[in-house]
Amino acid sequence: MFARGLKRKCVDQEDDGEGALAGFGTIPSYSLQRQSLLDMSLVKLQLCHMLVEPNLCRSVLIANTVRQIQEEMTRDGVGQGAAPQSTGRAPLDRLVSTEILCRTVRGPEAGCPVPDLGDGPLQGPLPEICTVDAAEVPRSPQSNPWEMDSPRESRGSFQKSLDQIFETLEHKNHSSMEDLFSDMDSSYYDLDTVLTGMMTSAKPGLCDGLEGFAAAAPPPGSTCKSDLAEVDHVVEILVET
Amino acid sequence: MKCFSRYLPYIFRPPNTILSSSCHTEADIISTVEFNHTGELLATGDKGGRVVIFQREQESKNQVHRRGEYNVYSTFQSHEPEFDYLKSLEIEEKINKIRWLPQQNAAYFLLSTNDKTVKLWKVSERDKRPEGYNLKDEEGRLRDPATITTLRVPVLRPMDLMVEATPRRVFANAHTYHINSISVNSDYETYMSADDLRINLWNFEITNQSFNIVDIKPANMEELTEVITAAEFHPHHCNTFVYSSSKGTIRLCDMRASALCDRHTKFFEEPEDPSNRSFFSEIISSISDVKFSHSGRYIMTRDYLTVKVWDLNMENRPIETYQVHDYLRSKLCSLYENDCIFDKFECVWNGSDSVIMTGSYNNFFRMFDRNTKRDVTLEASRENSKPRAILKPRKVCVGGKRRKDEISVDSLDFSKKILHTAWHPSENIIAVAATNNLYIFQDKVN
Numbered sequence: 001m002f003a004r005g006l007k008r009k010c011v012d013q014e015d016d017g018e019g020a021l022a023g024f025g026t027i028p029s030y031s032l033q034r035q036s037l038l039d040m041s042l043v044k045l046q047l048c049h050m051l052v053e054p055n056l057c058r059s060v061l062i063a064n065t066v067r068q069i070q071e072e073m074t075r076d077g078v079g080q081g082a083a084p085q086s087t088g089r090a091p092l093d094r095l096v097s098t099e100i101l102c103r104t105v106r107g108p109e110a111g112c113p114v115p116d117l118g119d120g121p122l123q124g125p126l127p128e129i130c131t132v133d134a135a136e137v138p139r140s141p142q143s144n145p146w147e148m149d150s151p152r153e154s155r156g157s158f159q160k161s162l163d164q165i166f167e168t169l170e171h172k173n174h175s176s177m178e179d180l181f182s183d184m185d186s187s188y189y190d191l192d193t194v195l196t197g198m199m200t201s202a203k204p205g206l207c208d209g210l211e212g213f214a215a216a217a218p219p220p221g222s223t224c225k226s227d228l229a230e231v232d233h234v235v236e237i238l239v240e241t
Numbered sequence: 242m243k244c245f246s247r248y249l250p251y252i253f254r255p256p257n258t259i260l261s262s263s264c265h266t267e268a269d270i271i272s273t274v275e276f277n278h279t280g281e282l283l284a285t286g287d288k289g290g291r292v293v294i295f296q297r298e299q300e301s302k303n304q305v306h307r308r309g310e311y312n313v314y315s316t317f318q319s320h321e322p323e324f325d326y327l328k329s330l331e332i333e334e335k336i337n338k339i340r341w342l343p344q345q346n347a348a349y350f351l352l353s354t355n356d357k358t359v360k361l362w363k364v365s366e367r368d369k370r371p372e373g374y375n376l377k378d379e380e381g382r383l384r385d386p387a388t389i390t391t392l393r394v395p396v397l398r399p400m401d402l403m404v405e406a407t408p409r410r411v412f413a414n415a416h417t418y419h420i421n422s423i424s425v426n427s428d429y430e431t432y433m434s435a436d437d438l439r440i441n442l443w444n445f446e447i448t449n450q451s452f453n454i455v456d457i458k459p460a461n462m463e464e465l466t467e468v469i470t471a472a473e474f475h476p477h478h479c480n481t482f483v484y485s486s487s488k489g490t491i492r493l494c495d496m497r498a499s500a501l502c503d504r505h506t507k508f509f510e511e512p513e514d515p516s517n518r519s520f521f522s523e524i525i526s527s528i529s530d531v532k533f534s535h536s537g538r539y540i541m542t543r544d545y546l547t548v549k550v551w552d553l554n555m556e557n558r559p560i561e562t563y564q565v566h567d568y569l570r571s572k573l574c575s576l577y578e579n580d581c582i583f584d585k586f587e588c589v590w591n592g593s594d595s596v597i598m599t600g601s602y603n604n605f606f607r608m609f610d611r612n613t614k615r616d617v618t619l620e621a622s623r624e625n626s627k628p629r630a631i632l633k634p635r636k637v638c639v640g641g642k643r644r645k646d647e648i649s650v651d652s653l654d655f656s657k658k659i660l661h662t663a664w665h666p667s668e669n670i671i672a673v674a675a676t677n678n679l680y681i682f683q684d685k686v687n
Contacts, residue, residue, distance in 0.1 A: 037520060040578060052330045056418055056437040057468045057487050058583045061524045064466055068520060 031076075038069045265677035273661055274674045277341040277349065280665040283311055283672055284351060285679055286336025290320035292353055292406075294364060295681075309670065311681050315364055317406035320355040332357050338423050340432070342445075350409070352432060356419040359434050361410035361445065368402045371395040415441050415451045422472045428479040435472035435484060438465075442496075454502050455484060455494065470585075471531045481506075483533070483540055489526030491542060491551065509540070509551050511558045521573045521582065529585040534594040535666075541597055543588040546570065548599050548609065563609045563616065566601045568639045568650045581655050592667045600659030603648070604675045605635060621659060621673045621680040632682065 044062050048054040268289025275284050283295040296314035323332040335355055342350040348365035373395040377383055418437035425432045433442050433454065440455035455472075459465050472484035480496045491509040494502035513522060525545035532541045540551045542559075546567060549559035565586075569576060576582040581602075588599040600606045601618070609616045618635045638647040661674040669684035 034520075037574070037577075052328070053419075055583070057470060057527070058580075060465060060468050061487055061527060061583070064523055065520055068523070 034069055034073070038066065038073075041066045041069070269677040271661060271674035271677060271679060272336050273339050274663040274672045274679065275339045275341060275351075276663050276665055276672070277351075278343050278666060280667060280670065282314065282341070282349060283663065283681070284339045284341070285672075285674065286319065286339050286353055287677075288333075288335040290318055290322070290334030290336060290355065292317055292319045292336060292339065292351075292362070294349075309668075309683065315404040315406055317362070319353045319360060319362065320358065323357075325357075337420055340423050340425050342425055343429055345429075352423050352425065354420050354423050354434065357413065357416050359412040359420070359423055359432075359443070360408050361412070362406050363409045364404065364406045366402060366404055368400060369397040370400050372398050410445065410448050412443055412448050412451070415443075421470060422484075424472060424474045424482070426474045426479050427477055431479075433472060433474065433482065435469050437468040440469065440472055440482075440484060440502075452500070454496065454500070456501065456503070470528050473531055473533055476533050476535060476537045478537065483531055485528035485531040485542055487527040488523065489528055489544060491528065491531060491540060493553070507553070507556050509556045509559075511549070519573070521577060524577070524582055525573065530587040532588060532590060534590050535592065536594055539594065541588055541590060543586050543599055545582060545584075545586075548588050548597055550597070550611070561611060563597070563607075565599055565607050566605075566637070568637055569602075572650070576655075579655065581658075584658055584660065586658075586660050587662065589662055589664045591664045591669065598662055598664060598671065600662055600673075602655050602658050603653040604657040604659060605637075606659045606662060606673055619682075621675045621678070623678075631685070 041062050045059070045066060048059040048062065266289075268287060268291075270288045271285050272288050273286040276282070277284070281297050283297075285293050285295075287293075293313060294315045295311035298310045298312060319336060320334040322334045324330075325332055333356055336353050337356065338352075338354050340352045342352070342361075344350075348363050351362050351364065353360050353362060373393050375384070375389060375391070375393045412434070416434065416436045416439070418439070420434050420436050422435040423432060424435075430446075431442055431444050433440055434451075435441075435455075438456065438458040439453055441451040442454045443451045455469070457467065457469060466488075468487045470485050470487055472482060475481035475483075481493065482496070483491055483493045485491045489510070492505035493507035493509070495506045496502060498504070498506060513526075528542045528544050530543040533539070534541065538553060539560075540553065542549050542551065543565075546569060547565055548563045550561040551559045573582060586600050588597060590597055595612055596608055596610050598606060598608045604621045605618050606621065607616060607618050618637070619632045620635045633646075636644075636647045637653070638644065638649045643649050657676065659673055659675055663672040665671070671682050673680045673682065
C-alpha cells in the first residue's frame with residue numbers, strides 16, 4: 001500500500017477535502033491566509049465586544065488590522081466573502097504553521113506571492129466560525145464595546161439593537177451559538193473565561209452584552225417578525241443567562 | 242572560568258534576593274518594579290494589589306560579600322478589588338505603576354495606581370513612642386480638664402522598629418479608561434496620570450479635581466484608531482512631557498503653550514519601511530513604554546520587536562534602534578493568535594544613560610551598550626542564580642544548526658516573559674521581575 005507513494009498522497013489529499021486547494025493550484029494561498037487572519041481577527045473582536053471593559057489598546061489594534069485587511073481585499077477586487085468561498089477556507093490552526101503573512105504584504109500592484117503549499121496542509125472540515133460572512137460584519141462595528149462615557153447614548157440605541165437581537169436570535173438560536181464556539185480552538189481563546197464573563201456581565205451590563213450579539217446580526221432588512229410569545233421566550237433565555 | 246567582561250557591558254552577579262513562592266497564584270505576579278531616587282529602596286507591585294518595599298542593607302566591613310543586599314522593608318495592601326455599580330464592572334486591584342517622590346524628610350512617599358485610582362502612600366519608621374501623657378487616657382480619649390491637676394511632660398521611650406504605610410491621598414474618579422502611566426513632575430508639586438485616551442494633571446494636595454491636559458477621545462468612538470500607551474514628564478523641565486501612541490508615534494507637549502495640549506510641540510515618527518510591511522506592522526510598532534533619559538536629552542521607546550532611542554532635537558527618525566528579539570518576526574502570526582503580540586514590555590536606562598535594558602520571552606532580558614554597540618541576552622532563572630555565580634550570556638539560535646548552549650526559537654517559553662525591570666539610579670544593580678519572582682543582580686564586586 002505504501003509502495004504506491006505519490007499517488008496515494010494525492011488521493012488522500014482529495015479525501016481530506018484538500019482537492020479544492022489543489023484544484024486552484026498555488027494561487028489561493030495568500031488570499032486564504034489573509035482570509036484566515038481576517039476570520040481570526042473578527043473572532044477576537046467579537047470576544048472583545050462581549051467584555052464589559054475590554055483592553056482598549058488591543059481592541060483598537062485588532063480593529064485596525066481588520067480594516068486594513070478589508071481595504072486590501074476591496075482593492076484586490078475580492079468580493080466580500082465571495083472569493084474565499086470559492087477557494088474554501090482555511091481552518092484557524094493553519095496560521096500557526098505558516099509564515100507568509102509575517103512577511104511583506106503584497107502591494108496592490110505586486111504579483112501573487114509564491115505560495116508554499118508544503119508549509120502545512122489544509123485539513124479537516126471548515127470550522128463554522130469561519131463561515132461568518134465578511135459582509136455580515138459591519139466595516140465599522142455597530143457596537144462600541146469601549147464606549148463607556150455615555151451610558152445614556154447606549155441606552156438610546158438599546159431599543160434598536162434589541163430589535164436586531166430578536167431578529168438575530170431567530171436565525172442564530174441558542175444551539176447555533178454553541179456551534180459557533182464549539183468549533184473554536186479553546187487553547188487559544190479561553191472561552192470559559194470569556195463566556196463566564198459574558199454571562200456575569202449580561203445581567204448588570206445588559207446593553208454591552210446585547211450589543212455583542214447585535215454585532216453578529218445580519219444587516220437590518222431581514223423581514224422576519226417575532227410574535228409575542230417568542231419574544232417572551234427569548235427574553236427568558238436572556239434573563240436566565 | 243571564562244571572563245565575560247569582554248563581551249558584556251557589565252557582569253551581573255546573581256541574586257542576593259529572590260522574592261518568590263514556589264506555588265504562586267495569579268495575585269503573586271509582579272506587575273511593576275521601581276527604585277527610589279537614591280536606590281536605597283526598591284518597590285514592587287503585584288496583581289493582588291500589594292506593594293512590597295525592599296531596603297538595601299548598610300555595608301558591613303566584615304561581610305563584604307553581603308554588600309548591599311535588599312531585604313523586605315515593608316509590605317502593605319495598596320489597592321483592593323472594587324465594583325463600580327454605576328457601570329457594572331469590576332475594578333481589578335492590580336498595581337499598574339509605582340512612582341517614588343523625591344525624599345524630603347525622614348519619611349518616604351510613593352504613588353501607586355491600579356486601573357482607575359491613584360494613591361499617595363507615606364512609608365515611615367517609628368522606633369520610639371511617647372509615654373507619660375496625662376491629657377489623654379490609655380485609649381487616646383481626652384480627659385476631663387477638671388480632673389487634671391498636674392502638667393506632665395511625656396518622654397520618648399525606645400521600642401522595636403516599626404515601618405508604617407499610611408494612605409495620605411486618594412485620587413479617584415478621574416479616569417474612564419485604564420490608567421497606564423503615572424509620572425511625578427520635576428516641580429514635585431504635581432503629577433500626571435494617563436489612561437488610554439486622556440492625560441490628567443494633579444496637584445498632590447488636591448484630590449477632588451484634576452486638569453485634563455490631553456484628550457484624544459473622538460466624538461464618535463467608531464472613529465477611534467489610536468490610543469495613548471504611555472506618558473512621562475521631562476526629568477528637568479516641568480512644562481514638558483511626552484506621550485506615546487499605539488501607532489508608534491511620540492508626541493512632546495509644552496504645557497506653556499495652552500492648557501489643553503491637544504496640539505503637540507514635537508512629533509516623533511519613523512517612516513515605515515515598505516520592505517518590512519505586513520498586516521502586523523501597526524501592532525508591532527505600537528509603543529509599550531516611553532522613558533526620558535536621566536539627562537533629559539533623549540527618549541527611549543519600546544515597541545514589540547525593538548528599542549529605539551530618539552534625540553529630542555530630531556523628530557524624523559530615532560538615532561538608535563536595537564533589535565530585542567528579531568527572530569520573532571517570522572512568528573508574528575502565532576504571536577497574534579495567542580495574543581502575545583499585545584504584551585507590553587517596558588524599558589529602562591542605567592544611571593549614566595549609556596546602557597539600556599528591556600525584557601523578552603523565556604525569562605530572557607537584553608542589555609544594549611550604546612557606546613560600544615555590544616548587546617547581551619541574560620536569563621533570570623533559579624538554575625543559574627546560585628550565589629556568587631556569574632550570569633552567562635544566552636543565545637537564541639535562528640535557523641541553521643543549533644550550537645551547544647544555544648536555544649532554538651521554537652523552544653522558547655512564551656509564558657515566561659520579563660515585562661518589568663528597573664535599574665538602580667547610580668549603581669549597576671538591576672531588578673528583574675519574572676512572573677512571581679523578583680531577581681536582583683549586581684555587577685561584580687572586585
